[in-house]
């Protein structure tokens with residue numbers, strides 16, 4: 419690229435039209451409403467656009483990231499030098515037989531609702547999880563004893579070296595909030611996924627189950643802008659318990675506090691910055707390591723300039 423700005427305009431404008439935005443603040447594409455600008459944002463509306471935009475970026479050697487709902491990423495205040503593809507490829511096809519085929523930009527909670535309406539059981543656990551199907555496939559999202567590993571039949575994945583292929587469940591190598599995709603150091607894009615659920619369930623029973631999960635979330639998790647759970651639970655323990663035992667409930671950096679309700683949730687009380695989140699992440703990791711000898715591993719991802727890995 420010889421120090422010149424990549425030619426996003428020439429290559430992406432024909433693909434996405436006015437959905438190409440230059441120097442675009444990323445805060446509006448994240449749940450925590452945080453994050454500085456990306457050099458370019460391309461909002462894609464179909465699986466074909468998603469694939470094409472990613473392939474263009476790979477061919478041109480542009481730094482590129484896919485954002486689903488932005489529910490699991492902390493984007494730095496300085497933003498991202500490169501292209502961010504915001505995935506609004508939302509087509510969902512729910513069959514009464516139990517197979518659900520959806521584009522990766524489908525809203526996960528929306529997919530849960532459609533499954534319940536079509537009498538399909540097995541995805542109710544995901545009723546409170548913000549973000550897209552693609553983000554959930556990458557992260558092996560889970561709650562209330564369920565997770566994507568228990569639902570995914572296959573994912574349609576494209577990589578620069580290998581083109582687009584169906585990855586069966588085994589190839590995704592799911593583990594706790596982890597997958598072969600998440601561990602990859604080279605680029606990939608999840609274009610779509612197929613879930614296998616149980617057909618002919620009683621929709622009232624499914625609704626009651628989903629309502630129970632929602633009520634449980636309301637009882638145990640603090641309201642307000644957050645990134646969900648900040649750290650993974652270490653084996654045999656809970657990140658929230660350890661942070662609380664380290665005396666950090668209510669600790670504050672700028673506009674962000676460690677929730678007095680649940681210490682694994684860091685709340686943006688207004689005007690919080692990514693730097694404030696990062697300071698509290700460090701504080702929690704350092705204090706818990708000193709007090710209990712436990713290293714807390716981030717559940718969220720850090721993205722963008724100036725956020726060294728924590």
Ligand SMILES: Cc1cc2nc3c(=O)[nH]c(=O)nc-3n(C[C@H](O)[C@H](O)[C@H](O)COP(=O)(O)OP(=O)(O)OC[C@H]3O[C@@H](n4cnc5c(N)ncnc54)[C@H](O)[C@@H]3O)c2cc1C
Pocket residue numbers: 449483484485486487488489490491505522523546547548549550551552553554555556557558559560561595606607608609644645646647719
């Ligand atoms: C209030 C709250 C509660 C939450 N509760 C839970 C919970 O109970 N359980 C749980 O597991 N998580 C939970 N989360 C975290 C989050 O909702 C999940 O991780 C979710 O699956 C993220 O999806 P997303 O589309 O927002 O992904 P993003 O945050 O947009 O992306 C996450 C990662 O996946 C990559 N990615 C996304 N889509 C694609 C794609 N199509 N192709 C390639 N890469 C892609 C991104 O580049 C990034 O690396 C919670 C978050 C919040 C804010």
